Amino acid sequence: MNKKIYDKDEVKFMMRKLGRNTPFRKGLDECVSGVVSIMKGGEEFAKYLCERYKKPFYEITTHLYNDGSDASDDKEAIGKMKKFIDLKIPLEFLGRFNEKFMFVDDVYETGTTWEFIHRLFPNSKLVVLVAKNTDLPEGVFAGDYWAKDDWVEFEWK
Numbered sequence: 001m002n003k004k005i006y007d008k009d010e011v012k013f014m015m016r017k018l019g020r021n022t023p024f025r026k027g028l029d030e031c032v033s034g035v036v037s038i039m040k041g042g043e044e045f046a047k048y049l050c051e052r053y054k055k056p057f058y059e060i061t062t063h064l065y066n067d068g069s070d071a072s073d074d075k076e077a078i079g080k081m082k083k084f085i086d087l088k089i090p091l092e093f094l095g096r097f098n099e100k101f102m103f104v105d106d107v108y109e110t111g112t113t114w115e116f117i118h119r120l121f122p123n124s125k126l127v128v129l130v131a132k133n134t135d136l137p138e139g140v141f142a143g144d145y146w147a148k149d150d151w152v153e154f155e156w157k
Helices: 008-019 022-030 043-053 075-080 112-120
Strands: 003-006 034-039 057-066 083-088 101-108 125-131 140-145 151-154
Touching: 003 008, 008 022, 008 043, 008 125, 008 140, 022 125, 022 140, 034 043, 043 057, 043 101, 043 125, 057 112, 083 112, 101 112, 101 151, 112 125
Parallel strands: 003 151, 034 057, 034 101, 101 125, 125 140
Antiparallel strands: 057 083
């Protein structure tokens, strides 16, 4: 297992690189409703995008829970647990589910959070700093890729 700690300069470089990526820029331009940070991981990058591209900033929080089973050491049982997502969105999002937002997160690992959010906001896109999966769905952009078993941290967390 490798471990990578991104400092702020590396993340700024990654953000500039993404800004030159034509499909990402087109996706960001289409997301006229604003940029949404999936807290806390996406906050720094989302604020950068809002300032740089003059987009409104929003934030949501998500937490993924299991069904309460005590299977923390049993990998087979973990895969069978029911998952629950606690999603907190601003009241101003009510009635705006068909609008186009660019959601921002730090790491894309399993895709569970994005699948849930994308069902609510089907016209939206996602950008992540690091993907631990190279088979990303359409409308998901990544600044860097690492193996699933690698550990990624960001200096500000």
